[in-house]
Amino acid sequence: MAAMRVSVEGLLTSAGPLSGSQEWPRAPDQQLVNYLLSFLFHPVPRVKWRTVTALGIVVNRMAHESMESSRNIMRRLIWSLNDESGGIGWGSAETMGEIMAVNGPLAREYHRILLSYVQKEGNPLENPLLERGVLWGIGRLAQERPELVEGCGCHLVPYLQSEDPIHRGYALWALGFLKEEIPVRGLAHLKEDATEVQIYEGDGLGMFRICDLARRLDAEGDGRRPADL
Numbered sequence: 100m101a102a103m104r105v106s107v108e109g110l111l112t113s114a115g116p117l118s119g120s121q122e123w124p125r126a127p128d129q130q131l132v133n134y135l136l137s138f139l140f141h142p143v144p145r146v147k148w149r150t151v152t153a154l155g156i157v158v159n160r161m162a163h164e165s166m167e168s169s170r171n172i173m174r175r176l177i178w179s180l181n182d183e184s185g186g187i188g189w190g191s192a193e194t195m196g197e198i199m200a201v202n203g204p205l206a207r208e209y210h211r212i213l214l215s216y217v218q219k220e221g222n223p224l225e226n227p228l229l230e231r232g233v234l235w236g237i238g239r240l241a242q243e244r245p246e247l248v249e250g251c252g253c254h255l256v257p258y259l260q261s262e263d264p265i266h267r268g269y270a271l272w273a274l275g276f277l278k279e280e281i282p283v284r285g286l287a288h289l290k291e292d293a294t295e296v297q298i299y300e301g302d303g304l305g306m307f308r309i310c311d312l313a314r315r316l317d318a319e320g321d322g323r324r325p326a327d328l
Contacts, residue, residue: 107134111149116302119156128161139190148299155197162202173209188229196236200243210247217254231265238273245278252281268296271312289313
């Protein structure tokens, strides 16, 4: 067990990008998932986020062998976000978004649950820290499958008013991938917000100013979004 943990940690702390074609620790995928889930609590942000990527790769691989096994992982992540679970759910929403970004069948089955976490009539988490993960997960899903996030924009807009800059930054980042008109009039102050937010994109962590994210959203609107963001 110690050797497996060392092997997994070595993979997550390596310099190169993660991919499904590289050599992974020799273990059944279910066992590998169990080890990876523990790294969602890692104190080093890069390791935590690479764990999210790794889980997307491994669960996608599981799905090709057994959809039911991959569904069990999704159910496990959903349960961890449930108050009745007695857990915390750190990293669960981000991992859900990543898995669905890379696996279409799972995305079509579970995307509504992820979206429900930002809907007042849905299943709001009412935990600001967990909501950060939901916003990122929705953005990641929208990157690859914007059709599954259609109609979600109005539920992301309230986070642009949040006192939490990570909420504002993640919501702007996610909105940038939606293919719909976003009702965000009266929020021009975001273009003056120079607060920096760290966002995991691709295979790395980058610092983004909220004002730049707002201007990028405006510039990429091509008529879909009001000009006075």
